[in-house]
Amino acid sequence: MAWLGCYLTTPKHMALWESLGTVLLLLAITAPAALLMGFGGASAARSRIPPLRWIGKTYIALVRGVPDIAFFLFFVIALDQGIEYARQLILCPDWHEPVRQGNDFIVCPAAKMPPGTASAFVHAAYSFALAVITFAIVFGAFAANVLYGAMQAVPRAQMETAEAYGMSHRQAYWRVLVPQMWVYALPGLSNLWMVLIKATPLLFLLGVEDIVYWARELGGAKTPMFTSYPHADWRVWYFAGLLIFYLLFTRASELVLDRIMARLTFGQATTAGERQRKGAA
Amino acid sequence: MTCWETFLAYALRSQGIGEHLLPRTDFTICQQVVLIGSGMIWNIYFGAVALFLGFFLATALAVAKGSRHIWLRKPASWFIFVFRGSPLFVQFFFAYFLFLALKNQYPIFSPFSAAWLGALVVLFFNTAGYAGEIFYGALQSIPKGDVEAADAYGMSGWRRFRRVIWPTLLRLAWPAYTNEAIFLFQSTTLVFFSGFPAAGQMGDALYYAKYFADKTFNPFVPYPILAGYFILLTLAITALFGAINTRLNRHLPKDRRPRLRFRPQLLR
Structure with missing residues (x-):
């Protein structure tokens, strides 16, 4: 037992725990960002100003229509190259060599992103930021779709009542529609949250040294030559641990989301709300 | 090399038939289309076989999860929870890695550490888990009247299941199951990343797409080709499942038949 405790706290394992933190950090940043993007997208799609509405609807349709990890691979490269190209246009206006030289993508040295002189931490942070942006945009579109549906699902009578009370369009939106839509949005959003949790191992594909990477590294067979903790191929145990981590995480989320749902349902004009009302009486 | 010659040389490369050497310079669009298409054979194989086998296990799981016996209900619920x-x-x-470890103990597991069987087993269990939940949901929403009518006719047990419950279950679950099928085919691309080795470079569609993207440093050609193939595959599945859906609902008036709606999901 003491041996195991010592084994699990080697510097390499500390990197594993850190990457576990990376995953949680990614979730903590992406979830609100995606929700915000989604809220913006859904509001834009409902807007009375045509161009804004078109942008919102296009955003939802575009990202939803291309469902694949191919999208993830493609998007990160495109984003990376796009940033470098934009920096080149700003930073070195005199640079006139074509960006695509045969098979290579070349920008002027000053426009390299991250700069060639930067530390390893900056490189890691940059690829992490790219991943966060990708996740936020993709999941934002999904959230936008859910929220748009939820806004439509709020009973029409509620909005009409708000108008009858003389509320302006904006007031009715913020005071009546937005507080009520969450109960309709939550099933979709919680489903999205589960998908987001399960999407985190894809960080590995985006080049971040995440838990999948470390589980593979640390589990591999070790010989006394390279480490003071030689062991055989333990990758199966590491991945079993990973599997259990995700299962526990999913289960905990389910329980929390159920409670939030119960809270949100309180006093709503839905079947579940009605049942709650009768149960209390 | 004309495009037809390229087709003859590479169309079955992913099966180990034809030219083995991949093109190294002067990549043409034709080569990319043919080779990525050749890889698609594997994606279709994984998807089709897993879906077919998974269908039966999913039905069994749904019935077990809805069962009154705790010894049937608990394992089925756990199976579905673990895979979902x-x-x-x-x-x-x-x-x-499990198969690798088992292989050292029991040589019988050695084919499982190759993609064609090992990845297939995972996809099979996974789709069974997802479809099992869909079927379980449908099983719960079978109209009470249907079952009561079956009881009134004196049907019970297997006969009632086969004649009344199962057809209704399929009918109710079919739109969701169509989405699951489309989604399963899309997630076959993950096989490429999973560590299961493709024997003798006989990789799937993403393997070839990545090859071209790496060699040309231009992701804007191979990945859209890959996406195009998947859109075609999705259309084919929708057509096939739509036909089955029409057949399942042929006794209903036209306006009451459920329509298939493709709801794309992202990842699993």
């Missing part, structure tokens, strides 16, 4: 609650990606890795 964890990322497919991690399942692939776990299964691969």
Whole structure:
């Protein structure tokens, strides 16, 4: 037992725990960002100003229509190259060599992103930021779709009542529609949250040294030559641990989301709300 | 090399038939289309076989989860939870290393550490888990009247299941199941990343797409080709499942038949 405790706290394992933190950090940043993007997208799609509405609807349709990890691979490269190209246009206006030289993508040295002189931490942070942006945009579109549906699902009578009370369009939106839509949005959003949790191992594909990477590294067979903790191929145990981590995480989320749902349902004009009302009486 | 010659040389490359050497310079669009299409054979194989086998296990799981016996209900619920609650990606890795470890003990497991069988087993269990939940949901929403009518006719047990419950279950579950099928085919691309080795470079569609993207440093050609193939595949599945849907609902008036609606999902 003491041996195991010592084994699990080697510097390499500390990197594993850190990457576990990376995953949680990614979730903590992406979830609100995606929700915000989604809220913006859904509001834009409902807007009375045509161009804004078109942008919102296009955003939802575009990202939803291309469902694949191919999208993830493609998007990160495109984003990376796009940033470098934009920096080149700003930073070195005199640079006139074509960006695509045969098979290579070349920008002027000053426009390299991250700069060639930067530390390893900056490189890691940059690829992490790219991943966060990708996740936020993709999941934002999904959230936008859910929220748009939820806004439509709020009973029409509620909005009409708000108008009858003389509320302006904006007031009715913020005071009546937005507080009520969450109960309709939550099933979709919680489903999205589960998908987001399960999407985190894809960080590995985006080049971040995440838990999948470390589980593979640390589990591999070790010989006394390279480490003071030689062991055989333990990758199966590491991945079993990973599997259990995700299962526990999913289960905990389910329980929390159920409670939030119960809270949100309180006093709503839905079947579940009605049942709650009768149960209390 | 004309495009037809390229087709003859590379169309079955992913099966180990034809030219083995991949093109190294002067990549043409034709080569990319043919080779990525050749890889698609594997994606279709994984998807079709897993879906077919998974269908039966999913039905069994749904019935077991809805059963009154705790010894049937608990294992089925756990199976569904494990495969729906964890990322497919991690399942692939776990299964691969599990099979590797088992292979050392029992040589019978050696084919399982190759993609054609090992990845197939994971996809099979995974789709069974997802479809099992869909079927379970449908089983719960079978109209009470249907079952009561079956009881009134004196049907019970297997006969009632075969004649009344199962057809209704399929009818109710079919739109969701169509989405699951489309989604399963899309997640076959994950096999490429999962560590399961493709024997003798006989990789799937993403393997070739990545090859071209790496060699040309231009992701804007191979990945759209790959996406195009998947859109075609999705259309084919929708057509096939739509035909089955029409057949399942042929006794209903036209305006009451449920329509298939493609709801894309992202990842699993």
